[in-house]
Amino acid sequence: MTRYSALSLLSQGVRGHRGWRPAWAKTHRPKPAYDAVIVGGGGHGLATAYYLAKTHGLSRVAVLEKGWIGGGNTGRNTTAVRSNYFYPESVALYDLALRLYEGLSKELNYNIMLSQRGMLIAAHTPAQMEICARIANAMQLNGVDGHLMTAAEAKARIPLLNQTRDARFALMGGVWQGRAGVARHDAVAWGYARAASALGVDIIENCTVTGIETQAGAVCGVQTNLGPIRTGRLGLAAAGATPGLAAMVGASLPIHTYALQAFVSEPVKPMLDTVLLYLGTGTYVSQSDKGELVFGGGLDRVPTHGQRGNLPAQETVVSGLLEMFPAFAQLKLLRQWAGVVDVVPDSSPVIGPLGPKGMFVNCGWGTGGFKAIPAGGWLLAHLLATGTHHTISRPFDIDRFTTGRLIDEAAGSGIAH
Amino acid sequence: MQQFPCPFCGLREETEFHFAAEAGKPRPEPAAQVSADRWAAYLYLSAAPKGEAHEIWVHRSCGEFFLMTRNTETRAVLATQALPGRAGE
Ligand SMILES: Cc1cc2nc3c(=O)[nH]c(=O)nc-3n(C[C@H](O)[C@H](O)[C@H](O)COP(=O)(O)OP(=O)(O)OC[C@H]3O[C@@H](n4cnc5c(N)ncnc54)[C@H](O)[C@@H]3O)c2cc1C
Ligand SMILES: [Zn+2]
Numbered sequence: 001m002t003r004y005s006a007l008s009l010l011s012q013g014v015r016g017h018r019g020w021r022p023a024w025a026k027t028h029r030p031k032p033a034y035d036a037v038i039v040g041g042g043g044h045g046l047a048t049a050y051y052l053a054k055t056h057g058l059s060r061v062a063v064l065e066k067g068w069i070g071g072g073n074t075g076r077n078t079t080a081v082r083s084n085y086f087y088p089e090s091v092a093l094y095d096l097a098l099r100l101y102e103g104l105s106k107e108l109n110y111n112i113m114l115s116q117r118g119m120l121i122a123a124h125t126p127a128q129m130e131i132c133a134r135i136a137n138a139m140q141l142n143g144v145d146g147h148l149m150t151a152a153e154a155k156a157r158i159p160l161l162n163q164t165r166d167a168r169f170a171l172m173g174g175v176w177q178g179r180a181g182v183a184r185h186d187a188v189a190w191g192y193a194r195a196a197s198a199l200g201v202d203i204i205e206n207c208t209v210t211g212i213e214t215q216a217g218a219v220c221g222v223q224t225n226l227g228p229i230r231t232g233r234l235g236l237a238a239a240g241a242t243p244g245l246a247a248m249v250g251a252s253l254p255i256h257t258y259a260l261q262a263f264v265s266e267p268v269k270p271m272l273d274t275v276l277l278y279l280g281t282g283t284y285v286s287q288s289d290k291g292e293l294v295f296g297g298g299l300d301r302v303p304t305h306g307q308r309g310n311l312p313a314q315e316t317v318v319s320g321l322l323e324m325f326p327a328f329a330q331l332k333l334l335r336q337w338a339g340v341v342d343v344v345p346d347s348s349p350v351i352g353p354l355g356p357k358g359m360f361v362n363c364g365w366g367t368g369g370f371k372a373i374p375a376g377g378w379l380l381a382h383l384l385a386t387g388t389h390h391t392i393s394r395p396f397d398i399d400r401f402t403t404g405r406l407i408d409e410a411a412g413s414g415i416a417h
Numbered sequence: 418m419q420q421f422p423c424p425f426c427g428l429r430e431e432t433e434f435h436f437a438a439e440a441g442k443p444r445p446e447p448a449a450q451v452s453a454d455r456w457a458a459y460l461y462l463s464a465a466p467k468g469e470a471h472e473i474w475v476h477r478s479c480g481e482f483f484l485m486t487r488n489t490e491t492r493a494v495l496a497t498q499a500l501p502g503r504a505g506e
Contacts, residue, residue: 243465254461257489302419303436305467305489311418312432345461402457 001198004109023110023190024197027062027204033230034062034202036384037222039209039245040238041065042074043185043370044362046192046203047377048235048384050108053199055378056385061201062231063193064224066208066241070189073239074370076307076339078262078296080275080286081371082119082180083144086135087407089395090348091142093375096392098179100374110191112183113289119180119275120154124169128279132175139177149176157274162326169280169323180275182286182294188373212248212359219358233384234359237376240305240340242363251355253363254345254401259300259338260367261309263317265331267291281320292334295321299343299367309338341366346406351379352389352397360384361398419492423476424483424499433478439463440471440484469495 002008002021012019036052038045041063052058063069081101083094105111123129132148139146151171155163163171193203204226211223212234221230236245240257267290277284285295297317300310314336322329344350344364349372354361362380365372379393389397400406420428445451445459464470470489474497475482481503486495 240465241467243463244467247464252458252462252464254463255465256463257465301436302431302492303465303470303472303489304492305465306492310431312430401461402453 001194004111023194024203027202030062030064030202030204030207030224030226030229031060033060033221035060035231036233036235037061037229037231038063038235038237038380039222040072040236040241041069041189041193041203041205042072042237042239043070043188043192043373044074044365044376044380045235045237046189046196047373048237048362048380049201049203049377050192050196050199051378051381052384053196053201056381058385059200061196062229063196063201063203064207064209064222064229065203065205068205069193069203070186073339073341074189074373075186076262076337077185077370078284078286078294079182079185079370080119080180080284081114081183082177082275083371084119084121084135084139084146084175084177084180085409086138087409088142089407090409091139091144092392093396094372095142095144096378097372097375100378101183101371102179104188104191104374108191108195110187110194112187112191114181114183115289116179116181117274117286118157118176118178119277120149120157120174120176121277122154122174122279123172124280125172129172129174132173136175139175144177145179146175146177149173158272158276160271160325160327162324167323169278174279182275182288185370188370192373192377209245212245212356214249214356217356219356232358235380235384236354236359236361236363237380239363239365239369240342242342242361246354246361249355249359253350253354253361253398255342255350255364256303257305257340258302258343259304259306259309260296260341261300261313261317261336261338262294262296263314263333264288264335265293265295265328266334268293268331276324278320278324281323283317283320283324285321285324293321293328293331299341300338305340307338307340309336343367346400346408347410348407349376349396350398351376351393352383352399354398421474421476421485421494422497423479423481424497425479425481426476429476429478433476435475435477437473437475437482440473473500
């Protein structure tokens with residue numbers, strides 16, 4: 001692997017950029033057996049493979065991806081990263097991710113373009129302000145940066161907001177997390193893939209897992225369109241496809257799958273330098289480095305496995321954005337798309353053993369798992385390597401649905417997803 | 418916008434409907450003898466099938482719950498019918 005540096009950029013520049021090598025080695029044929037196999041080449045699967053090789057020293061690891069890496073939700077999301085959650089268990093999880101993100105460009109030698117421009121959750125009523133105060137307090141108690149922002153501070157940060165007298169939602173303030181921001185989603189997938197590949201991990205695209213083999217109650221391999229692969233350790237990180245994979249061994253998950261849409265406008269000059277979520281409209285927005293407005297909102301309310309959005313959700317999101325920024329009405333929409341997200345009743349992920357011995361899942365991230373990729377990978381790697389939970393993943397085991405110890409972030413932090 | 422056929426009101430816009438649950442999950446009885454695992458499975462586990470799905474939906478305008486058979490990939494509605502004991506259209 002060639003290291004990327006200012007020097008390598010310069011020397012390639014003078015040679016017309018003709019000497020760059022592929023970032024990672026594509027494996028077209030899987031080996032007959034691996035120490036660990038990960039299903040799903042999204043951010044979580046690729047990060048798992050990287051930490052398995054890097055932290056736990058496993059070298060015979062394969063990532064099986066039915067399409068192309070990062071082609072699932074990892075390449076379809078709106079890239080907001082933050083750790084403004086309510087419960088200590090969630091904050092431990094999402095702040096581990098944020099701390100790993102903060103060092104990731106250096107660790108992977110790949111610029112993930114993390115931009116900690118801050119995020120405001122904007123409130124419009126006294127009740128919402130109280131909820132925001134509660135979240136800010138919880139964050140501070142959990143040792144994470146976050147504070148209540150006044151309306152004046154918020155308006156100064158986002159001057160274009162509609163605050164005329166006939167605005168539907170007057171700004172009262174909100175919760176601010178300064179370390180929140182955005183990162184380049186493709187770069188996270190590619191950066192982990194490149195670093196994992198350099199450590200000997202096989203990344204196999206166009207490889208669909210069609211069956212899971214067990215023997216005496218333990219995993220012994222998988223069936224794929226490229227033939228059988230033997231392994232005693234299997235990690236499932238396939239987002240909305242994970243319930244279907246679990247069903248192959250008769251296991252079920254507390255997951256419903258919905259489409260979540262995102263939108264991108266034509267590029268314009270810089271005019272929004274933070275991530276903004278409006279509680280009034282449910283729409284959130286940031287501006288990409290290219291100048292496009294990247295925005296989204298709530299789920300389509302129809303369970304689906306089709307990666308397409310429906311019109312009512314589009315209308316809600318777009319009209320919400322225009323209420324917040326009437327000036328954006330002049331912009332053209334460039335693209336719109338959807339991903340199939342894996343939604344759990346308590347809006348928290350499921351991480352841990354499932355079904356036969358040797359099988360582990362990392363799923364249920366729903367609408368908010370991009371920000372968690374480094375932690376999800378770290379924790380699934382720990383499970384696969386040691387067979388036991390890391391203290392941070394323990395509360396997210398599926399057994400919480402039996403014990404009743406749900407981690408209800410939908411109720412806790414008032415975040416719809 | 419997609420339209421769903423309510424067995425009582427006919428074709429209506431999708432925004433009038435709400436997905437309630439996957440169909441075919443009998444409540445385990447008697448409650449006192451149901452283990453925590455079975456309760457958890459009844460309350461929380463779902464199949465989230467890709468392809469044909471049997472679901473319970475509610476038409477919020479008339480308040481009736483009914484069965485809908487749909488394809489979750491193409492979104493085509495295959496059939497809807499009133500719940501047993503409720504007279505349909
Ligand atoms: C529109 C949208 C906006 C979002 N915005 C945000 C945001 O702002 N912030 C945030 O934190 N999160 C956001 N999310 C959520 C986030 O994108 C996901 O939680 C996260 O990317 C999940 O990563 P993953 O690796 O688990 O899944 P994915 O990236 O979906 O990867 C799963 C992979 O598994 C593969 N696969 C499936 N079945 C098989 C099989 N049988 N064999 C082999 N491979 C298989 C798929 O092809 C896919 O590539 C958003 C999601 C969407 C859709
Ligand atoms: Zn009706």
